[in-house]
Amino acid sequence: MKPLYGMTIHEAHDLLKKREISAVELTRAVLDRINAVEPLIDAYITITAGQAISDAEAADQAISRGDIRPLTGIPLAVKDLICTRGVRTTCASKMLENFTPPYDAAVMTKLNAAGAVMTGKVNMDEFAMGSSTENSAFKITRNPWDLNRVPGGSSGGSAAAVAADMCLGALGSDTGGSIRQPASHCGVVGLKPTYGRVSRFGLVAFASSLDQIGPLAKDITDAAILMDAVSGHDPKDATSVNREVPDYVAGLTRDIKGLTIGIPREYHASEGISPDVQTAIDGAADVFKNLGAQFVEISLPHTQYAVAAYYLIAPAEAGSNLARYDGVKYGFRAADPSGLMDMYCRTRSAGFGPEVQRRIMLGTYALSAGYYDAYYKKASQVRTLIRRDFEKAFKICDIILAPVAPTPAFPIGQNIDDPLAMYLSDIFTLSANLAGIPGLSAPCGFSKDGLPVGMQLLGNFFDEQTLLTAAFQFEQATDIHLKKPQLPAH
Amino acid sequence: MKISTQEVAHVARLARLTIDDAQLDLLAAQLGDILTYVETLNRLDTSGVEPTSHAVDICNVFRADEPVASLDRNAATANAPEALDGNFIVPKVIE
Secondary structure (H helix, E strand, C coil), X not given: CCCHHHCCHHHHHHHHHCXXXXXXXXXXXXXXXXXXXXXXXXXXXXECHHHHXXXXXXXXXXXXXXXXXXXXXXXXXXXXXXXXXXXXXXXXXXXXXXXXXXXXXXXXXXXXXXXXXXXXXXXXXXXXXXXXXXXXXXXXXXECCECCECCCXXXXXXXXXXXXXXXXXEEEEECCCCXXXXXXXXXXXXXXXXXXXXXXXXXXXXXXXCCEEEEEXXXXXXXXXXXXXXXXXXXXXXXXXXXXXXXXXXXXXXXXCXXXXXXXXXXXXXXXXXXHHHHXXXXXXXXXXXXXXXXXXXXXXXXXXXXXXXXXXXXXXXXHHHHHCCCCCCCCCCCCCCCHHHHHHHHHHHHCCHHHHHHHHHHXXXXXXXXXXXXXXXXXHHHHHHHHHHHHHCCCCCEEEEECCCCCCCEXXXXXXXXXXXXXXXXXXXXXXXXXXXXXXXXXXXXXXXXXXXXXXXXXXXXXXXHHHHHHHHHHHCCHHHCCCCCCCC | CCCCHHHHHHHHXXXXXXXXXXXXXXXXXXXXXXXXXXXXXXHCCCXXXXXXXXXXXXXXXXXXXXXXXXXXXXXXXXXXXXXXXXXXCCCCCXX
16 A cells, blocks of 8 residues: 555545544654655645644544545645635745734635645745746745756645645645646646636735636546635635536546547647657647547637736736735834835835846836836737637637646756746746636656656636546546656655 | 836836845846837737736626624734734834
8 A cells, every 4th residue: 555645635535434544644644754855845834733633633523423525634735825824824925924814715714614634835936926936935845856956836835745745735826827837847737727716815916817726636536626625606706706616526537539629739839849748748639539539720829929918917916916015014024114115115125035026026117107008908908819819719629738838847046047038938828817717737748857747728718627527537548647756755 | 128227216116116226237137128028019919909807707796785794903913013902003104
């Protein structure tokens, strides 16, 4: 039998249900695993061992009363920008280093009610701005497959923790690819839901019209379990959509014969896709063909403008959202201010890291007098064109198959001095956020150097089910998701 | 598009950031690169295209106008850098 920390959520659930293990045993195994490999990976910002054990004890009591649900007693990690009552929530920023939320995010209320056990808060790029987790104010998280490489970002801590068995599953957030890209780089599953599917109440805002919370998981079934737990309308998030949530797990076993998969001409022709990624995506297409899917070439003609539109819209929203960090209500305040203006400026310059300041500057510029029409409005119009591309495509296909990132995980430090190069690596993921559609990343192969490569499946609005079902059928037909990074056993 | 260090300093003031002189040059170069790149959007004719500010078409969302409990005042100020009796303390505003 594999070690308890190596279990998927559904495997651990089966053992808990049969009373072959206890939730406390499972949680202790995961906490021991965290202690053993955290010095190598640096995934966690805060480990909540004491609370985890007492939550596991409560889960065991519930189980002994016969109350067991899919997440009862399951140890999960949470990205450190999701508010957790009584547990500090730093956004990997000096600004919020000592911020302890007085309330839970809606997704935490749901996970707690579902009986889940939180093992701690995991690392990320500061305020979710980045593609490598190198922008954390606290630590650099390492890719479990190659410790000299980045785990991707911004949910790099979530992805690395799942890949290194330092939790059974995790929550992340995705504003421009921040769940899907690290999932791809770490060889795990990640899903960005449709905008409005999951409540953003208690998610620290980066770009409010793009942010979504979603799961990172060891396999598709686990991702579906987590989606079942966190999806749904919330009156506290006016942008969450009041629409029925299907039973995602129940829908996984549906047949995908006759499913039409679109291949975007523009993605295929895109320069900069590494041969490793192209080979893996072509291999995935063959698997789907054997499963009875059919393929159609589609066109997303505005793809080449997505990076430019995104890097105006997201910074503009961030500039506004991050105005709240002024040293007054919570967070860091610079010492001995000479007056209010001095306090604002020195607080923000000392509290925010370079990438966050760069994006605030970019966003402020794009919204400033005389530039609004040329930049922000223009980008918002291009956003309409990008959404229309997808609406048109989904008239002739059910889902779209695409790469997640142009290359496998890159070495730590490679792109850190060139922000534009880092932004361009988001080319395949940004469009889904601009359009609002769901996107799933699942392992589909390995590079010549043994690094995981993910495929991206994009779906129509609120059709997470077809993405999960197609990826589940793929997973059943292959054994790619079973390969693990080589870390010391214990 | 090139952006001058004076413009960078102006935007920094708007954003309430203090940027030192050495950083001004670096930021001017980096922002200039990014702005040059985003100007590829100008190749597109967008006349008559409605801007999208939100991915999902939601209009006003109302709830019943019923009072509900809000956060306890001391809990709300507990994270403040400086607070007293449920109030935020700030430096003197008016001399």
